[in-house]
Amino acid sequence: MMTTKLDSILEYYEAAIEDLNCSKIEIEHVLNILHARDAVQDAFKQAKHSSNSSILKRLILADAELRDKAGAITQVIKAEEWENWRSSVHPPAEAWWWRLESIAPHPWDDWDWLWKLLSVAGWTINISLLVNIATRFLAGGGVGLIGVGAVALPSILTLLQASSQLTKFGEEGFAKLLDKKIPILGKKISKEYHQEIKLGSTLLMSGFLIGFWSCLPIFSDIYNSNGSDNFDRGNFSSAEQNFQRAISLNADNKFAHYNLGNLYEEWDQIEKAKLQYQIAIGGNLPQAHNNLGRLYIKDKKYPQAATLLTKGLQLAAQEGFDKPELKYSLFKNLGWVRFKQARYEEASLNLTAAIGISENPEASQYIRNPSAAHCLFAQVLEKQKESSQKALSQWGKCVRLGSRTNPEEDEWLHLARQKLRGTKK
Numbered sequence: 331m332m333t334t335k336l337d338s339i340l341e342y343y344e345a346a347i348e349d350l351n352c353s354k355i356e357i358e359h360v361l362n363i364l365h366a367r368d369a370v371q372d373a374f375k376q377a378k379h380s381s382n383s384s385i386l387k388r389l390i391l392a393d394a395e396l397r398d399k400a401g402a403i404t405q406v407i408k409a410e411e412w413e414n415w416r417s418s419v420h421p422p423a424e425a426w427w428w429r430l431e432s433i434a435p436h437p438w439d440d441w442d443w444l445w446k447l448l449s450v451a452g453w454t455i456n457i458s459l460l461v462n463i464a465t466r467f468l469a470g471g472g473v474g475l476i477g478v479g480a481v482a483l484p485s486i487l488t489l490l491q492a493s494s495q496l497t498k499f500g501e502e503g504f505a506k507l508l509d510k511k512i513p514i515l516g517k518k519i520s521k522e523y524h525q526e527i528k529l530g531s532t533l534l535m536s537g538f539l540i541g542f543w544s545c546l547p548i549f550s551d552i553y554n555s556n557g558s559d560n561f562d563r564g565n566f567s568s569a570e571q572n573f574q575r576a577i578s579l580n581a582d583n584k585f586a587h588y589n590l591g592n593l594y595e596e597w598d599q600i601e602k603a604k605l606q607y608q609i610a611i612g613g614n615l616p617q618a619h620n621n622l623g624r625l626y627i628k629d630k631k632y633p634q635a636a637t638l639l640t641k642g643l644q645l646a647a648q649e650g651f652d653k654p655e656l657k658y659s660l661f662k663n664l665g666w667v668r669f670k671q672a673r674y675e676e677a678s679l680n681l682t683a684a685i686g687i688s689e690n691p692e693a694s695q696y697i698r699n700p701s702a703a704h705c706l707f708a709q710v711l712e713k714q715k716e717s718s719q720k721a722l723s724q725w726g727k728c729v730r731l732g733s734r735t736n737p738e739e740d741e742w743l744h745l746a747r748q749k750l751r752g753t754k755k
Contacts, residue, residue: 336373340385343370344392350399355406361415363396367427396427400434407431445529452532459539466546466578550580557589569593584613591621600625616642620659627663632671639664654693658684662703669706674714681707701731705742708749725749 343366349359370389404412412431421428557572570593576586591606604625610618619642626635643660646653665680681703687693688700708724728746732739 336370336377336385339366339369339373340388340392342366344388347392347395347399350402355403357407357411360403360407364415364427367393367396368421368425371425393427396430397433400430404431404434445526449529449532452529452536456532456535456539459536459543463539463543463546467549467575547580547583550576550583550586553579554583554586554589557586561589561593566593566596582613584610584615584618587613588615588618588621591618595621595625611638614645616645616660617656619645620656620663623667624659624663627667627670630670632667635667636664636671639667653696654687654690655696655698658687658693658697658700658703661687662706665703665710666706669710669713672713674710677710678707678714681710699733699736699739701728701733702736702739702742704728704731705739705746708746709742722749
């Protein structure tokens with residue numbers, strides 16, 4: 331009896347599905363099919379093990395046909411209506427036929443392979459960007475608080491996003507998240523848009539990482555500034571780490587290269603200092619021209635030094651540098667190299683310009699070695715055979731303003747004292 335009842339209910343279900351091919355789909359027709367499928371399910375539960383294989387086969391075929399019709403049905407019955415029906419009927423979780431809109435094909439589903447491919451390519455790029463960013467921050471020793479935050483945030487976001495693409499757990503979690511109602515929209519996101527949403531989240535993360543990567547020069551400037559502060563306080567090891575990290579974040583940070591060169595020169599690592607100055611010169615930094623030119627003078631590379639110092643003066647003039655200490659050093663060093671080249675007239679002109687800057691009350695406070703120009707000018711005057719009084723006046727200023735803490739001036743101060751003692755005998 332039970333099998334006969336199940337057979338008749340199944341025939342009704344099959345006939346209802348067959349009618350879909352013969353008439354226009356209407357709401358009543360769809361509800362009739364759903365009701366018939368509910369009745370089949372109830373009959374199967376009552377039949378338990380008494381149903382034979384032929385009936386099971388018929389049910390499987392009928393369900394497959396209903397799934398095939400899901401696309402046509404959902405064109406008539408929209409997602410909102412399905413929600414309303416389910417809220418009234420409260421079908422069990424296994425009643426898939428009350429959720430035909432979730433299995434119905436969507437025109438965009440044909441492009442899912444492309445969205446998946448682009449998503450995988452996107453997170454691959456994201457991982458590469460993340461590795462690049464992390465490597466730059468980790469260079470030069472300890473990461474520091476700024477580095478920890480800068481590396482941790484994009485790392486967590488990128489790995490979570492990659493997990494949603496690569497792992498079953500991540501995909502299920504992502505699907506559950508999308509199945510929840512969006513507060514702003516007040517509704518769920520349809521399943522057919524899940525791949526598009528994944529691609530959108532990947533592109534959003536790519537945009538975030540690219541934006542973060544483009545901000546690396548800003549972080550580089552921060553580390554360079556911290557390095558300068560540490561250098562001024564005498565924390566040279568910390569300053570070196572700061573400058574190296576600034577360079578790692580932005581290899582074109584000419585100020586970080588210049589500051590690192592200053593630090594190496596402070597440590598008497600002259601060859602390392604020269605290399606950093608040369609890189610900074612590539613950024614047309616007059617300070618680097620000045621410092622490397624001074625080192626070349628000490629190496630007796632006078633033509634190279636003169637070229638660098640002349641270029642440095644031109645750059646300072648073109649870029650409107652309002653740094654009297656830099657202009658003073660450039661003129662002083664150019665006068666020095668011309669003196670070494672025995673081009674005394676040019677040496678005199680440049681040293682006179684340097685002294686003029688150092689004696690300007692507004693500029694004098696910024697110049698740490700004003701005696702150097704006087705010491706050199708005294709030597710130039712003697713070579714020009716000017717009056718001894720002029721030379722002695724410059725020697726006197728050399729001694730009065732000089733400091734033996736400056737290695738550059740030590741020899742000149744010794745010579746100046748000898749000259750001044752000689753006049754008193």
